[in-house]
Amino acid sequence: xxxxxxxxxxxxxxxxxxxxxxxxxxxxxxxxxxxxxxxxxxxxxxxxxxxxxxxxxxxxxxxxxxxxxxxxxxxxxxxxxxxxxxxxxxxxxxxxxxxxxxxxxxxxxxxxxxxxxxxxxxxxxxxxxxxxxxxxxxxxxxxxxxxxxxxxxxxxxxxxxxxxxxxxxxxxxxxxxxxxxxxxxxxxxxxxxxxxxxxxxxxxxxxxxxxxxxxxxxxxxxxxxxxxxxxxxxxxxxxxxxxxxxxxxxxxxxxxxxxxxxxxxxxxxxxxxxxxxxxxxxxxxxxxx
Numbered sequence: 612x613x614x615x616x617x618x619x620x621x622x623x624x625x626x627x628x629x630x631x632x633x634x635x636x637x638x639x640x641x642x643x644x645x646x647x648x649x650x651x652x653x654x655x656x657x658x659x660x661x662x663x664x665x666x667x668x669x670x671x672x673x674x675x676x677x678x679x680x681x682x683x684x685x686x687x688x689x690x691x692x693x694x695x696x697x698x699x700x701x702x703x704x705x706x707x708x709x710x711x712x713x714x715x716x717x718x719x720x721x722x723x724x725x726x727x728x729x730x731x732x733x734x735x736x737x738x739x740x741x742x743x744x745x746x747x748x749x750x751x752x753x754x755x756x757x758x759x760x761x762x763x764x765x766x767x768x769x770x771x772x773x774x775x776x777x778x779x780x781x782x783x784x785x786x787x788x789x790x791x792x793x794x795x796x797x798x799x800x801x802x803x804x805x806x807x808x809x810x811x812x813x814x815x816x817x818x819x820x821x822x823x824x825x826x827x828x829x830x831x832x833x834x835x836x837x838x839x840x841x842x843x844x845x846x847x848x849x850x851x852x853x854x855x856x857x858x859x860x861x862x863x864x865x866x867x868x869x870x871x872x873x874x875x876x877x878x879x880x881x882x883x884x885x886x887x888x889x890x891x892x893x894x895x896x897x898x899x900x
Contacts (some may be wrong), residue, residue, distance in 0.1 A: 614812075614888065615663050616803040617768075619650055619685065619726075620678035626685075628653070630662065631803060635671030636678060650804060651684055654751050654767045655854035659806040680726035682800040683770055684749065689856045690719045691846055692745075692774060692792065696836050696861025714837045714845060719774075719859070723793045727802030730897035731775050733876065734794050739778040740876040740896065743862035744820030744828050744884035746813065747772045747800060748839060750856040754847050762843035765852060768804040769813065771884050771892040772859045773820075775799070775876075778868050799894045800857070813839060816887040818863060822874070823881055830863035837861070 616631040617639075627640035628650045639662055640648070647653045653662065694715035725731065733740040751767020775798035781791030792798075807813075813832055820828035832838075837845070842858055867874040876882065880896040 614805045614808070615659065616805055616890065617650055617653070617659065617662070617683070618678075618801075618803040619681040619683050620673075621681060622673055622678045626681065629673070630666050632671055635675055636673040637666050637669050638672040639666070649685065651686065651855045654684070654749060654804075657751060657767065659768070680728050680802055682721065682724050682726050683804045684855050684857065686721060687855045687857050688853050689850070690721065690724075690859065691856070692717050692719055692859040693837060693842055693861040694788070697830050697834060697863045698836060699830070699864035714842060714861075716846065717788050717792055719798070720793050722795050724772075724798045724800045725796040725894070726799065727892055728894070729799065730796075730895045731773065731799060731876070731882070732794070732796040732897060732899050733878065734777065734797070734899050737777045737779050738875055738877075739780075739868070739873070740797065741776045741778050741867045742820055742822065742827070742876060742882050743774040743776060743866055744818060745772045745774050745859050745862045746818060746832065746886055746889065747857050747859045748807070748813075748843075749804060750843075750852045750858070751807075751854050753851060753853045755851045757844050757847040757852070759840040759844045762840040763807075763810055765843060766807040766839075767854065768806050769889050770800055770804050771802070771886060771889055773799040773882055773884050773892060773894060774859055774862060776866075778873075778875075799892055801892050802890055805889050812888060816889075818886045819884070820863075820865070821883045821885075822867075822876070827867070827874075828863040828865035835861060
């Protein structure tokens, strides 16, 4: 049985969320707006199963071409990204150093992301817009200093991210990369949330990125330097994870910056990030106007 898919969208002048079915979107937000106004509350209340049961007998309310995809969670308290989390990615740095014992981390802001089928925006300050296909996990249960053995009990859902980066702006200071990771609408999250069921769902799945149909990134989650359990446990050591937090877990080798010459994204390009059992996140590229 296919996993249910929950999407946030705008349509007919309003924002909503719903369940994706073959023929379109079942609008759940209009039916459950008092109890769960957005997917944020659905995540916090662990209500995915209840919503799946509630859709029985309901026909789609909206065709796919009537909606505009939004990032699934509009206002998470935290979006924390993991850098250099695949073996070949570490080797790309050519610094002769082994992978570090702990993950490199940086924050992103919700405004730096857009939704599925929306353009990633190349800013006028730089032409060095790059792609990074990643799996994102959504926290469903709060926790601090979470043990690795318990870490996956805190996961509510999965989604995808294109962690778009303005490469020359990650070197505007001596150590931090925050500037190059947070230009408005330079990345994407989506297209939906897939409820998390068990470790088999993410333990060894393929993650790929294509640009204009050309395969640029390909690896498997079983090769991650820092597995999902480690990421959750480590981050929760210094900050309390709360429902709706998004952890973006690292990209394989093959980003545009690592080609010779570099392959920067340009207006009209199409980037597709795909992972087994989660879906496909597609975005075009456009210049800021």
